[in-house]
Amino acid sequence: MESEEHQKGKEKFKEGKYEEAIELFKKCHKKEQRAPFYSNISACYMKLKDIPKAIKYARKSIEETPEFEKGYYRLINAGENTREYNSSVMIAEIKLGRERKEEKYWKEYYSGNEEVEVKRINLEYGKGVFSKKRYQKEEIIMKEIPIIQISKIEDYYNCCGFCLKTLCSKEPKNKYNQIFKEINKEEIIKCKCGMKYCNFKCQQLDYTHSLLCNKLKGLINYCNINHISHPLCIAKIFATILISQNIEKSLFPFVVFHSSPLIPFNSEIVPFFLNIFGSLLLKFNIYGGWTFIYQILYSVLKYNSSSILPLNPIQSLLLNNNSLLIDNTLLSSSLINHPDITAFTIEAEGLFKYLNTLNHSCSPNCFLANTDDSFALSLIASCPISHGDELTISYIDNTLPYSQRQSLLYDSYHFYCHCPKCNLMI
Template structure:
């Protein structure tokens, strides 16, 4: 027997000894035996995965991950190595990486023929378990920060991993009828559009002749985006001969002004609950530096017509608050965001400049070098670009018009904004009124757990809508959706020609659509 073969055989003996020690829970002795086996034969990928398991049993997740990866590096078709790697990643709360590892093992041509049906079922079950862990974690975070302003409604659906390019999807847990509010939820993170930052730059002014109407006509809650018209005389310019003071009183029966943050004097809130929520999520970190945000970040976003940097600033603040005040690890702190598929890194104009501004904002915070990197900035940018929804809260005046329209008698062809007030006929007069009130609305962007986990279809069975005066989003069914079916929305205008749709999806979202509408078009 050659010396090399003798060493390998000796290594196997040590590995078998380690296996016996594990069976009687002598983990420290087993580690020594596996280590000796690996020393004798560094290519023994079985000994590496076995030592990975012992580290796992001892809650040494990082060491377990290192050995599992080492076994895969030696034998890329070693199924057990992928499983060991995934469960170590799961314990390290690197959920996205764990799911990707299992998904790769199931679908990789390298493992074709070596991964059996029982392995596949085990991996799929583990993916479902990890996904549930993520949703439970994110739901807990949301529950801790949910106000009584509007209860979140998400019990009719479930998020499941699909794998591949689709990632995850939203599935019904019961049959849903058409035109049903399937979910109502708050965003993980959001911000008003850069178009409306003028109201913060012009604070303290009451100049209603300013060309920038958005900075003078209303105040917007910095957290939930609820809008308040500043003065009843503004309605007189919009409503013509309508009794504007009476209408204003009905819209705002509580005459309290918005609450200004007593520290930074920049952020305004519609209620104490919104102020407390903002403080607990991101504003505690941002507050001392709002002068930099106002003087540097806001002008950059206005000049370049970019809203994403505003959202990313809050994302970084949320991560830092989680690390500093909740004592969480970095990998756990970014879970709510890395849960979403990012399609790599999204570069946009002025990335480096924005990162420099953010570093000056958060310069005194711990773990800054780990958190604030250009790679992480672009990953967050990609997450927003590929997932976030537009937010279009209704103004109170629009809600009033909608209510009166719905409640008007069947044969009545007009509405009245107040009792005995002037009549507004349906048709063009009402449309003209709504158009004149468009300046009372703001919009923004936000990232939602359920709404932004829906996959795309050019023949959608649901749509994301904003049906209140704040930033809550509703998934509303368009058609009947049977129990267990996937909820699909359209990311684009689905009535466009097929080629236009495909080009827009590839440009904006980096994927080609294979829905039935598109595949039928190709077959024809």
């Protein structure tokens, strides 16, 4: 039942007396649910062209009742004409199931790259990555480091906590262990929590660790039991955002990616995140709550992230030498992909600003590969490329039959491919 003040406030709004309507809505504070009148106050400030206050009260509406959809509509209406609130607008659109991600939100973010250009294709395909230059087959178009990266849970303590370089052998009986030790003589830096780094610089660059140190044990055990690593990656993203002085800006590199349909939230991780972040999680309330942001981030990782397989120390040496004599053992470059050598490779995943914006094709003109011992991925031309060509990769094994490819793409990424190869049903 609406209070008398609420009814009078609506009447004043219809009459165009917005300041009076605001005062009446504010009197509803202790008499009824707050979300609707916060939403109404936001609408009043929009009419008065006071955008900051319109956004403030739209956020208060969301914070009060995260499931009250009108609060998200108010936030979109208030924020879509200013660049300061791009993350808020895109998150609100995700909440309402209308993930538009219009070009005006991300055009500036993707500008400035000398090799590629990100442009909107259409409503169905969204944005794509286009070449600014000509490239020959097998030429490296660009190399990119991830905006976030994490090793698979099985390798978590075997690599550098920042750059993912292999630090420890994973197989005690591997016949190349002694050679690995001879090559990898750098002093390992160990944190009190068990995290390792290949040098002091990497330890300094892993700035989020200060918030996570000695708080991840329970989550690591959970990930080990379930053979998953995404909760650790999301914890790292949360730390990145919460340490920042500008949460709106820090959210953007993640929410700019495709994230629908949202993957259901798993409540099992709640106690771990409460233990790690505590009251800091309240900072996400103006975006619909931390569990909603977790859902978005998990979906972003699921649909967009790439595998990272940095060359291990032995592979790095063999890449540049035909043969090596180490510890009285002769190694040939032909052994670079031998199972006993690749056993030292760290398996990881990362999210890349440009490389994970590439669209799929079953007849792609590019592919991704690790070409050194860093966590950077290289985009390599698989055929001659002209200026202005859209750059594509295959998200799956594109040698599979047509029906299997379509089924796998829909099951994993929720779309069907309409590339030239698929249009011919090859």
